[in-house]
Amino acid sequence: GLIDLIEMKSVTYEDSSQGVNFYETEIPDDLMEHALHHREKMLEAVADFDDHLLAKFVDGEEITPDEIVGVLRRATIALKAVPVTCGSAFRFKGVQRLLDAIVALLPSPLDVAEVVGVVPDSEQTEARKPDDDEPFAGLAFKVMTDPYVGRLTFVRIYSGSLQAGSYIYNVNTGKRERVSRLLEMHANDRTERREVYAGDIIAMVGLKDTTTGDTLCDESKPIQLEKIEFADPVVHVAVEPKTRADQEHLHAALAKLSDEDPTFKVRVDGDTGQTVISGMGELHLEILTDRLFREFKVGVNVGRPEVAYKEGIRSAATATGRFVRQTGGRGQFGHVEIELEPGEAGSGLVFESKIVGGNVPREYIPSVRDGIHEAMSSGPVAGYPIEDLKVVLVDGSYHEVDSSEMAFKVAGSMALKEGLKRAVPFLMEPIMDLEVVLPEQYLGDVVGDLSSHRADIQGINIRSDAQVVSAVIPLAETFGYATRLRSLTQGRAIFTMQFSRFREVPRQIMEEVVARVQGLDQRR
Template sequence: MNSNNFRNLRNIGVIAHVDAGKTTTTERILFYTGENHRIGDVNDGNTTMDFDPQERARGITIHSAATTVHWQGTQINLIDTPGHIDFNIEVRRSLRVLDGAVVVFDGVAGVEPQTETNWRLADEYRVPRLAFINKLDRVGADFLRVVASLQERLGVRALPLQLPIGAEGDFRGVVDLLTMQALVWDRDDASAPPRVQAIPPELQSAAEAARARLLEAAAEQGDALLDAWLRGDELPLDDVRAALRRGTIAGAFVPVLAGSAFRNRGVEPLLDAVVAYLPSPGEGPAAAAAEGPLSALAFKLTADDHGAMVFVRVYSGKLKRGDTVFNASTGKAERVSRLYEIHADQRVERDELVAGDIAGVVGLKEVLTGHTLAERKDAAVLESIVVPEAVIDVAIEPRKQADAAALSKGLGMLVREDPSLRLRQDPDSGQTLLSGMGELQLEVSIEKLRARFGVEVQVGRPQVAYRETIAGTAEVRHLHRKQSGGPGQFAELTLRVAPLPRGTGIRFENTVVGGAIPREFIPAVEAGIRRAAQSGPFAGYPLVDFEATLVDGSHHVRDSSALAFELAAAAALREAVMKASPVVLEPVMAVEVITPADYLGDVIGDLLRRRGHVHGQDARGNAVVLSAEVPLEQMFGYIGHLRAISSGRAQFTMQLGHYAEAPKSIAALAA
């Protein structure tokens, strides 16, 4: 595929907070593009994109699902992503390979926590976006209020392309501000196209003012258009659309559209906007270079009855069935058995993939999420995918000892598929600990073990995934010497440790000069430090946010080896940490509670009793939205208590805010 062909291709994702109507919007897209001849319903459990049995049973999206549709001569590769924070890794890896996104907002709730999180991820990956304000038929929906919340909470220039006609139950259409025509849906029937008519008189003035702002934003995207606008000339619509496209791709503004996906209103104009304003693979900040050798990123792995499949985005070159390629991240060769275009849970075999394609590859044995596929082992490695922190642990073991091997295999596959899951051994109890981003993610993972691998397991109560770090600095000299008849082991080194800011991770520095430690042993020192940090010496939790500096050392010509220096480094780190004021860190969650005003005092008091800090409250209709930070240790079982004190009317969401030093009483219990 050359860059000219890119014009007719869009790789987009649909992202949102849970329950904003994201999957419902996607199902309507499938219907209007002719991919489906019936509309799936989340409540009925028969959607195309949520095809996993757990998704249909729970009524939420758990896995990102890909499909391909066509609209007005343009191919759209579409990924529907989860809205629940526990499955945020699915959003991260999808945004990493997409060229554009449709962000769905609840017309009542506006900007919600997970929408904001996903928006920041899209900023990080420089993904141009359209905003679709959904559910405008609901009581309390307010298009202009949501537009204002986009600007205030997300810090973007929200640019309406439409104004809604009617409100709440009377929402029936939109005003197209470019053509200054009204599109009205007389019935909820998806097969009935909108009726084009004149703008209602009561909206004429507001539409003219909104159109003036739209034209001004477009004019700012080009000197010739700006000059014509300043002269008061009528701007050609094609030129305006081209300017809006440039501005959207550059991130100058975010076009905003209105609708109610459930009532089949506003979806066709949304598809028109995807084609008109979102970039092709050859455009935008992360434009693909079609020509040149193969370069592709593996962004997702799945395993089913057909075997393991790796989802890839091809950035340049071609990938053919039967090709031998290199994993540039590991240097190992892999052979491609089959290539598939994905349509939710259906597959269409392909002979080759070209630049811009997002598809599935079968046959790759050791490729993981974030690895780069290329024609040469020494090819440039593409930017990988940042994996979020795990904050909750559960101990897991088979009900029957005979299932131990199957459990080990199943856990290995789950962790390979989902890099936000972690697996480790408790150093004290020897139990296997599965860690994740939340209770729901762990519940889903455990259900997969039963359904896919036939393993019944016993699961302990969820526990907080603490971390440990150091508050001070220390320097130690450690000698590792072992003699047992044959070749000995000798390694001597001086190691200094110092704290780093929260979220930095582990940093290793080598300041040894003069060959005191041969260069070939330095990687072993770093490996020993990182291995020892997996289970800290103070409380047994992963050790984070510190710098380890190799200051000095010595070696023996015969007895020194990489293994000796790795063991010495691990022992030196443990010794140094215990001298550097070790502390326990606990995850602190960013919590948002939506409560009727009548229960506000009780909700705030309860959060304070949970060691929470309330740092903001806003009105949302007749409810109040509280923003708070609360230690995760205090949030287990919170939903039941919140319902009890609010007569079942309050709700909440939470996600990891940061790690902070735990109080001494909590640290003592954790240790």
């Protein structure tokens, strides 16, 4: 159980009902002193946010639960306090207290500022108040597949109202979609709604082309809300079905999982024919392969995880691409000259044309860009995608009969490949932010292990009962880290990890990666 410091009650949960039934009783005598000590600390912290409460606290007057909750709510909405509740989701304890705290302490739609978006095809911004009379606007934040209802799209409604059976406009895809049903979800239960209003969180049935992060709105009053940005996957593994029956259902199941999770990607390797899945880490892919079996009854064999490396360039370069082919009839001719340089982080391909005088006809310039974009998928170091590149088309020539879009696409690809070799290419690897919480007696072993795996220790912070190690570590060094950490600390440490950025690979490691990739290619 737990002790509620606001109500000063002991809460005991019934294991047989998986925490559904619980009992509030007086705090046991042996725990009362401990509870009073922590209540005093809580009141001292809460009193800092309200002068009237501070005066009562200093004078030793009784402070009621309603006063505590009121001040905590105002502090939370002002982003000055972060309330923490006790509990264990795994053991079904404290869940009701958490939900009560969400209702009591977190802001309602009326407590937050109006949402601001951009009018499509313009730079003009527009605000939408959380009002039922405003034009409809909502954000799709989750997609899932329900075995009984089908595809569910969860939407947070920021303004306006919507009736079941009506049409809405998806700004991201430019398509109208019909909402056949509106469902209010409550765990595994659902309630049919005929109409929903500003502030509601609702599941929509019938949206076929809407994905996570899309803005839905009134077609006559379009608005683009802030789009959710998702990082590219950093780990790949090959999967294959265990049986012929699994093979029939594998791709349909993977498509549904990919639809739900924008950071999960599926592709078929063109060289080996293997199905390759990509995600944000080893644990991410383990969970998804486990869901394949639990939810879709599809068994798979999983290969060794592979890091999603990328490539970049250090310097600017110029290059020429000339594609000439004569086959007896009409030939092929395309000639381009380009300048390339490193792009800004996260910019992808920035393509610019400085062609004057029609040396390259305007209709062929998009084909040059397509060829360059296609060539970026395979860099010169180890065949990994090129990251962030600025390319300027500066000159070229054409043949009135033999030139074609395909010829200039090939010429653009050839020019980029030649230019990348001259621009001092290098290999980059994903770097992860790592935090390890552990007892002090294991600190030396854990830090030593991290240092031996190319980790940079950012800091060591002391908590009342543990040490917290913050580090950045290459993703390639984290495979199997959960097992390694468990062994070093006798299972008494926990860690969290998330993607941070890409960083250049040391030369020795780069040579090992290149040798491994070339070895795989030779075996194929």
